[in-house]
Amino acid sequence: MPDRRILVVGVGNPLRGDDGLGPTAVRILQHMRLPAEVEVRESSNLFDLVLGGLKDYSRLLIVDAVRRGSKPGTLHVFTPKLEGGESGVLSLHEAGIHEILRLGKMLNCLPGEVIILGCEPLETGYSMRLSEPVRRSLPKLIYQLLLEIIKTLGKND
Numbered sequence: 183m184p185d186r187r188i189l190v191v192g193v194g195n196p197l198r199g200d201d202g203l204g205p206t207a208v209r210i211l212q213h214m215r216l217p218a219e220v221e222v223r224e225s226s227n228l229f230d231l232v233l234g235g236l237k238d239y240s241r242l243l244i245v246d247a248v249r250r251g252s253k254p255g256t257l258h259v260f261t262p263k264l265e266g267g268e269s270g271v272l273s274l275h276e277a278g279i280h281e282i283l284r285l286g287k288m289l290n291c292l293p294g295e296v297i298i299l300g301c302e303p304l305e306t307g308y309s310m311r312l313s314e315p316v317r318r319s320l321p322k323l324i325y326q327l328l329l330e331i332i333k334t335l336g337k338n339d
Contacts, residue, residue: 185240186334186335187219187220187221187238187239187240188221188239188241188242188243188331188334188335189221189236189239189241189242189243190211190221190222190223190243190327190331191204191208191225191228191231191242191243191245192204192205192206192207192209192222192223192225192245192246193205193225193226193228193244193245193246193279194226194246195226196310197308197310198306198307198308198309199303199305199306199307199308199309199312199313200247200254200301200303200304200305200306200312200313200316201247201303202310202312203245203246203300203301203312203316203320203323204224204244204246204247204300205224206312206320207245207320207323207324208223208245209224211324211327217331219335221239228244228279229282232282232285232286232291232292233286233289233291234291236286236291236292236293237290237292237293238293239293240293240294240295240334241293241295241296241297241330241334242292242293242295242296242297243297243299243327243330243331244279244297244298244299244300245298245299245300245327246279246299246300247300247301247302247303247306247316248279248298248301248302249302251302252302253302253315254301254302254303254304254313254316255302255304255313255314255315255316255318255319256301256302256319257300257319257322257323257326258298258299258301259297259298259299259326259330260297260298261295261296261297261298262279262296262298264283264284264292264296265287283296295334299323299326299327299330300323301315301316301319302315302316303316304316
């Protein structure tokens with residue numbers, strides 16, 4: 183059976199309102215009994231993770247607040263475009279997740295599949311609380327993360 187290791191990374195700053203979505207989601211996952219193939223981490227610096235090498239994983243699931251022009255709290259699940267032009271994702275982090283992932287692909291540091299899961303933020307000012315729309319979307323986000331894990335572990339290549 184091929185390697186099915188999955189890394190779930192919650193990216194963001196819990197002191198910046200909805201930017202704390204990623205860390206909040208992975209803290210919930212860390213309290214769940216997940217299969218041994220699943221590793222869950224919180225990171226404020228995706229750059230270090232990518233450059234550290236993620237090739238030992240078959241799939242990288244990134245949880246973050248992402249701006250795509252939707253209504254606050256809207257769930258987004260997508261595979262970032264890592265070749266060519268822009269992906270249309272405006273990350274809330276300085277270097278930008280898209281740019282970091284493109285660099286990781288160029289350096290051959292990424293797993294075979296990368297999925298970004300997140301919500302449209304409402305507030306990213308200084309606050310230790312998620313906004314109401316993002317808080318309401320959190321159960322759906324956790325459910326979607328678990329579905330992505332099941333899809334990966336259930337594949338028969």
